[in-house]
Amino acid sequence: MATSTPPARGVKAPPTDTASARERSPARSPWLGWGTAACVLVLLALLPSQLYGGQQRLLAGVFMFVALAQAWNVIGGFAGYASFGNVAFFGLGGYTTAVLMVKAGWSFWLALPVAGLIGVGFAVLVGIPAVRLRGHYFAIATLGVAEGTREVVVNLPRLTGGGAGITVPAVGPEATTSYLGNYGFYQAFLVLAGLSTLAVWALARSRFGYALRAIHQNEDGAAAIGINTTRVKVGAFALSGLLTALAGAIYAFQQVSIYPDRLFDVSITVLMVVMAVFGGSGTVFGPVLGAVGLQFLSEWLRTHYTEAHTFIFGAIIVVAIVFLPQGVVSFSRDAWKRRRVSLLETVRTYRL
Amino acid sequence: MTQLTQATVYGLLQGGLFALVAVGFSLVWGVMNVVNLAHGAFVITGAYIAWKLADAASVPPLLGMLAAAACLFAAGYLLQRLLINLIVNAPIWMTLLLTFGLDLLIVNGLVLLFTGDFRSIPTGYATSGLRLGQVRVPYGRLLGFLLAVGLTLALVAFMSRTRMGLAIRATGMDRGAARLMGMRVRHVYAVTFGIAAALAGAAGAILGTVATFNPADAGRYTLQSFVIAVLGGLGNMWGALAGGILLGVVTAWGGQYLSGTLVNAISFGVLVVVLLVRPTGLLGRPYYELRQEA
Amino acid sequence: MSAPVLEIRDLSRRFGGLEALAGVSATVGEGSVLGLIGPNGAGKTTLINLVTGHLAPSGGSVLIDGRDLTGARPWTIAKARVARTFQIIKPFRGMTVRENVSIGAMFGSARTASPRRAAARTDEVLAQVGLTARADATPQELSVAETRRLELGRALAIRPRLLLLDELMAGLRHGEIDAVLELLRSLKAEGVAIVAVEHVMRAIMSISDQVFVLHEGRELTRGNPAEVVADPRVVEAYLGERYARRSREAGRA
Numbered sequence A: 001m002a003t004s005t006p007p008a009r010g011v012k013a014p015p016t017d018t019a020s021a022r023e024r025s026p027a028r029s030p031w032l033g034w035g036t037a038a039c040v041l042v043l044l045a046l047l048p049s050q051l052y053g054g055q056q057r058l059l060a061g062v063f064m065f066v067a068l069a070q071a072w073n074v075i076g077g078f079a080g081y082a083s084f085g086n087v088a089f090f091g092l093g094g095y096t097t098a099v100l101m102v103k104a105g106w107s108f109w110l111a112l113p114v115a116g117l118i119g120v121g122f123a124v125l126v127g128i129p130a131v132r133l134r135g136h137y138f139a140i141a142t143l144g145v146a147e148g149t150r151e152v153v154v155n156l157p158r159l160t161g162g163g164a165g166i167t168v169p170a171v172g173p174e175a176t177t178s179y180l181g182n183y184g185f186y187q188a189f190l191v192l193a194g195l196s197t198l199a200v201w202a203l204a205r206s207r208f209g210y211a212l213r214a215i216h217q218n219e220d221g222a223a224a225i226g227i228n229t230t231r232v233k234v235g236a237f238a239l240s241g242l243l244t245a246l247a248g249a250i251y252a253f254q255q256v257s258i259y260p261d262r263l264f265d266v267s268i269t270v271l272m273v274v275m276a277v278f279g280g281s282g283t284v285f286g287p288v289l290g291a292v293g294l295q296f297l298s299e300w301l302r303t304h305y306t307e308a309h310t311f312i313f314g315a316i317i318v319v320a321i322v323f324l325p326q327g328v329v330s331f332s333r334d335a336w337k338r339r340r341v342s343l344l345e346t347v348r349t350y351r352l
Numbered sequence B: 001m002t003q004l005t006q007a008t009v010y011g012l013l014q015g016g017l018f019a020l021v022a023v024g025f026s027l028v029w030g031v032m033n034v035v036n037l038a039h040g041a042f043v044i045t046g047a048y049i050a051w052k053l054a055d056a057a058s059v060p061p062l063l064g065m066l067a068a069a070a071c072l073f074a075a076g077y078l079l080q081r082l083l084i085n086l087i088v089n090a091p092i093w094m095t096l097l098l099t100f101g102l103d104l105l106i107v108n109g110l111v112l113l114f115t116g117d118f119r120s121i122p123t124g125y126a127t128s129g130l131r132l133g134q135v136r137v138p139y140g141r142l143l144g145f146l147l148a149v150g151l152t153l154a155l156v157a158f159m160s161r162t163r164m165g166l167a168i169r170a171t172g173m174d175r176g177a178a179r180l181m182g183m184r185v186r187h188v189y190a191v192t193f194g195i196a197a198a199l200a201g202a203a204g205a206i207l208g209t210v211a212t213f214n215p216a217d218a219g220r221y222t223l224q225s226f227v228i229a230v231l232g233g234l235g236n237m238w239g240a241l242a243g244g245i246l247l248g249v250v251t252a253w254g255g256q257y258l259s260g261t262l263v264n265a266i267s268f269g270v271l272v273v274v275l276l277v278r279p280t281g282l283l284g285r286p287y288y289e290l291r292q293e294a
Numbered sequence C: 001m002s003a004p005v006l007e008i009r010d011l012s013r014r015f016g017g018l019e020a021l022a023g024v025s026a027t028v029g030e031g032s033v034l035g036l037i038g039p040n041g042a043g044k045t046t047l048i049n050l051v052t053g054h055l056a057p058s059g060g061s062v063l064i065d066g067r068d069l070t071g072a073r074p075w076t077i078a079k080a081r082v083a084r085t086f087q088i089i090k091p092f093r094g095m096t097v098r099e100n101v102s103i104g105a106m107f108g109s110a111r112t113a114s115p116r117r118a119a120a121r122t123d124e125v126l127a128q129v130g131l132t133a134r135a136d137a138t139p140q141e142l143s144v145a146e147t148r149r150l151e152l153g154r155a156l157a158i159r160p161r162l163l164l165l166d167e168l169m170a171g172l173r174h175g176e177i178d179a180v181l182e183l184l185r186s187l188k189a190e191g192v193a194i195v196a197v198e199h200v201m202r203a204i205m206s207i208s209d210q211v212f213v214l215h216e217g218r219e220l221t222r223g224n225p226a227e228v229v230a231d232p233r234v235v236e237a238y239l240g241e242r243y244a245r246r247s248r249e250a251g252r253a
Helices: A018-023 A030-050 A053-078 A087-103 A108-130 A135-154 A181-205 A207-217 A219-224 A229-255 A266-280 A286-304 A309-323 A327-338 A343-350 B002-032 B039-057 B061-082 B092-114 B139-161 B163-173 B175-180 B185-210 B215-232 B237-257 B260-277 C044-052 C074-079 C097-107 C115-128 C144-156 C174-189 C201-207 C225-230 C232-239 C241-252
Strands: B129-132 B135-138 C006-015 C018-028 C033-037 C059-064 C082-084 C162-166 C193-197 C210-215 C218-223
Touching (some): A030 A181, A053 A181, A053 A207, A053 A229, A053 A266, A053 A286, A087 A229, A087 A266, A108 A135, A135 A266, A135 B260, A181 A229, A181 A286, A207 A219, A207 A229, A219 A229, A219 C074, A266 A286, A266 A327, A266 B092, A309 A343, A309 B092, B002 B135, B002 B139, B002 B163, B002 B185, B002 B215, B002 B237, B039 B061, B039 B092, B039 B185, B039 B215, B061 B185, B092 B215, B135 B139, B139 B163, B139 B185, B139 B237, B163 B175, B163 B185, B175 B185, B215 B260, B237 B260, C018 C033, C018 C044, C018 C059, C018 C193, C018 C210, C018 C218, C033 C201, C044 C074, C044 C082, C044 C162, C044 C193, C082 C144, C097 C115, C097 C144, C115 C144, C144 C162, C144 C174, C174 C193, C210 C225, C210 C232, C218 C232, C225 C232
Parallel strands (some): C033 C210, C082 C162
Antiparallel strands (some): B129 B135, C006 C059, C210 C218
8 A cells, every 4th residue: 555645735635535545445354344234234124113103203214314315425426416406306206106196096115116217217307408517507407497396396286286285095995005104114214225325335336436436526537538428427317316206205105295395395405415415425424424413413403492403503504514524424534544633624725 | 468567567676676686696606606595594684684773763764775785794794704715615515505504594593583474664655656557666666676776786887997896806707816916805705795795685675665574585585596697697797687677577477477386487497498508697608617716 | 541540621619709720630640640839829729629529619520540520529539549638637536546547448448348357457557657656646646747647547548549648748857758758659659649739849859750830720830840840930930920030130140
């Protein structure tokens, strides 16, 4: 292993995932990683028997956000295309499920994959023109698409119930699928969170992941060595859309009654971005950390400071962005590597 | 026909105000590459300042507007100088997230201070208006429109004729070069942000006289400013004026013939189409090609 | 005789009212080096961008190995085994030197390359550019000369038939320039066609078979290196009319 020297003074090197470059050549047995992950998952699967309903719902919410943050991570973290409209997939997935279950009498388990397909299809449809935009423009275009999609859903009341929302029959003779209950949804979201993290883990090691990272860091250079940047970016967007739509589908069933303002709420997008970024965008476990940490934080604030919790949450975001923009995972890795914790260094790198 | 004319006039008046809301947002984006998601919050804060002064001290709305502008200039200057300057060199979504956090802070702070009730600023002339033929032109909105256009024109003059205005434009084009020529970029940026906040606050104060407001409106004004800034081209003040009026008129027409929320969908549709066809906006220049980073 | 590796016919590009390139034609055959010189702003990088697909031409055509690839996207051109270096070098920061090179090996060929073949090619290229010892370093840790070699390595990983170099030697020291020239000569011997944009005259003189001079978007002259560099019009274009006149007068005196 070559010895590493810290970047020269005055060189503005934004915190990048350099540490992961070394970690990609595994020095320890991969079984260790797999074994730990398997144990964690088994524990999580068995945990609910020890918890009561409210806690199960809380954790289900955490798992949902893990999936959402990982989905964003693919397009925003790896490809570097910060989408601010992922909630469009969430809402579409949810509404597809609800509409199929209510209007067509489908079972949830049939509606779920369709919701996923709609997510992919919509991502490709929007993605092909959208990935021609860069930076802020892409963010705003996707935001605009999300807002527009909500409006369209609101304005199709015969199909979607319009602004008043739609209710999925969950109990009684009308119900096509029996309600999964707290434990059921806990498991469903856990599986989705696990799959999302697995997908990102596989992505990070694959050719596709390399292509995404190359595009992020030097798109022209990536194109010049043969990477079809349009196809790769749309592919990433499609994966993001798929996972997000599936989350939306499960959420819709869980909530039973859904309405556009909730399913297309822009704060869901921002939350998933914040979680991915604070945990560490472009890393595999960053979004997990971010989702877990921020959801628990949000819940804790909500119970202890009912009135001011959003206010405090905003303050925390501001502080965290200034000191830890590279996210907890990258920060910890760098700190561990260099045996030094310096919050001010990041500030010095980015300040004017 | 008169309905259409009425809607057009209404749209024009409304559009002028939209333009005032958006011009600061566009300026900040064009000069500093900062997309300020808390912009709408500044607008509402201005409204509250004017309202509180009117309510507690019977300050006339016009003075209230000036007070709001002054307070928000100071607040904007400090915010930029002490906070946003810290992440100016960071990847774009950081400024988005930071300003989102700020937005949460400000909006919820307002809720804590003033509750979420709808407020408005009463004026003596609120209900009366002119009559131009069959069309009614309310005084409140007319005054608001005139103030908005006046302030925007004042901004254009400021940017082209004063030293600070030139400094702002130069810094926006090439920060490194501006620095090398002795401009104090941190100060210039802070002034820019302060101006944007001041205009937003003034717009809010005016808006408070013509409509009701509450903290939850903030997001709508921010999103609206996005659309107008993109339509008009980033940093382009005439573009913001044109874009604002265009949006005002289109919204008013839409409101005549379509259900309320579909109009929003249309404005977003327009935004997306414009972005795809002409990312520079209707009047702007290719932004990402022309920037020189420090 | 088979088609030249690169042929550009009447290539032009406008940006609004500005004619960055107008009516430029040239051919480069296998194993030959075309030096592209001209004052700043003459359109040299534009020309490269037009050939590699990063810009679409306003007129004219680009043929690679006889195939008309005018206006094709950069990755299509890359798969046609055309590689380039960039004037402002931005290696993939989050990856090691080895990973930077191997990306080219993974994506550059017309067929998807298996990781094993990509790894073999990567090792070859690292040896060729002399970066084997630094394979596990990250780009920030490299010296200027090493970064240039990395940029070249990334381009070579796709096994190019045509290599376009944009001011690869700028700012390098004598010894470093010689090392790069040696490398380019070995590529030449393998049959790679090279177009090199350079300001370092020594490099152009020693390696080019033909030199092409661009001035204000148009061809000023072309010929072998000795002829071109002695051409008074070229001196004038680079150094300005007054200097050229003064040096002529000084030469006569």
